[in-house]
Amino acid sequence: MAQVLEFKLPDLGEGLTEAEIVRWLVEVGDVVAIDQPVVEVETAKAMVEVPCPYGGVVTARFGEEGSELPVGAPLLTVAVGATDASSAAPGDDGAAAEEPSGGSGSGSGNVLVGYGTGAPAARRRRIRPERNTASAAPAAPAAPAAPAAVSAPSRPAPVAVAVGEVNGRQGPVAVVSPLVRRLARQHEIDLRGLTGSGPDGLILRADVDSAIRQAGQATEAATRTAAEPVVAEASRAVASPAASATAERIPLRGVRGAVADKLSRSRSEIPDATCWVDADATELMAARAAMNAASGPSGGPKVSVLALLARICTAALARYPELNSTVDTAAREIVRLPGVHLGFAAQTERGLVVPVVRDAHTRNAESIGAEIARLTELARTGKLSPAQLTGGTFTLNNYGVFGVDGSTPIINHPEAAMLGVGRIMPKPWVHQGELAVRQVVQLSLTFDHRVCDGGTAGGFLRYVADCVEQPAVLLRTL
Structure with a gap:
């Protein structure tokens, strides 16, 4: 069975703590080789193509193009394994094997400054399920079939489904990543009301981000509607061209x-x-x-x-x-x-x-x-x-x-x-x-x-x- 390894954004140089995703070079389901560039990022100093130290099938990407990630944050996950490289989900317990930034025995060792894969392989770390949670029935593999050089899985890979309390509600939620669940809790997003865009309805971070944006737009619209009478009164009181001007805000980044x-x-x-x-x-x-x-x-x-x-x-x-x-x-x-x-x-x-x-x-x-x-x-x-x-x-x-x-x-x-x-x-x-x-x-x-x-x-x-x-x-x- 394939092992799902997490590749974190490595240290890209002296004093750099974050990077902006410029362009993804791979899609979920793509087969990648060891040291293949998977994403192009822009740091405060240079544009860098980041190579992946694992070979296998990409099961998830973290971060949209244009977003910033701190060093050490998850970048993508890869399903690796000599006989099960096309499996795109973790095992029956819904926990993925996590590789620390120190590296894995299957890595190449040829990555970037401050990030090496030559260290001994790390032990698998299980993600403890939340109270009153369990795994749902197996579903179809999360990644498409790999080329002939990669063996097909012997059995379908399960999609982890968290069953338990989400934002105060009980019910099953098709979500693998604890990061996605935590993000939803922080923004009070009901995962049960979302339709996942991943394989078999799996809820991805992009789905939660979209829900957060929609909620923000709804709140802004409500606030604007409530403030319209006040704004209209102020406009009548102060009829100045400068009052209608909007200041431009430019992020200080890169x-x-x-x-x-x-x-x-x-x-x-x-x-x-x-x-x-x-x-x-x-x-x-x-x-x-x-x-x-x-x-x-x-x-x-x-x-x-x-x-x-x-x-x-x-x-x-x-x-x-x-x-x-x-x-x-x-x-x-x-x-x-x-x-x-x-x-x-x-x-x-x-x-x-x-x-x-x-x-x-x-x-x-x-x-x-x-x-x-x-x-x-x-x-x-x-x-x-x-x-x-x-x-x-x-x-x-x-x-x-x-x-x-x-x-x-x-x-x-x-x-x-x-x-x-x-x-x-x-x-x-x-x-x-x-x-x-x-x-x-x-x-x-x-x-x-x-x-x-x-x-x-x-x-x-x-x-x-x-x-x-x-x-x-x-x-x-x-």
């Missing part, structure tokens, strides 16, 4: 929600300060033009301004390591980090993301530029993995691409500093004692005042400006 949480935490935890300086970038632009001209028409990728600024940042952090650190607030310690993982802000259709160039301190300008170009393309197509968006130690923010001169960046928590770069544009500038038109850029540094004082921050920013004005300064560190 990338936008993650950005909101991180920026709020940065502002509440980090005592930040900002200093800035204008720099003459004429020589830097000339050096870049010379580099790209030397490579020739087919001599490889061009070196970008952002790549040069990134290389300047790694050289500056080598001189001022205080800014490549974080603060352990619980231990009240400053943690200086051994390597530079350089994040750079990238605007995408999904919102602002910060891909990370690993070990930037070991790369030259050409290598950094190639990695920035690769990560930027992944960001635009929504294919960045959570690992490519976490672990940064310092962030470079080129807001000049938006046509602005300056800004006061908010530190990318839990880092200690961020360098902002404005647009490079011709401006009047005193050069060698005479007024001239030069390519000028404003540089701004926001830093955590706990890790250093203004002298260190000013020294870092001055070194960056000196390298921008005289790129030959970098030769000392190359």
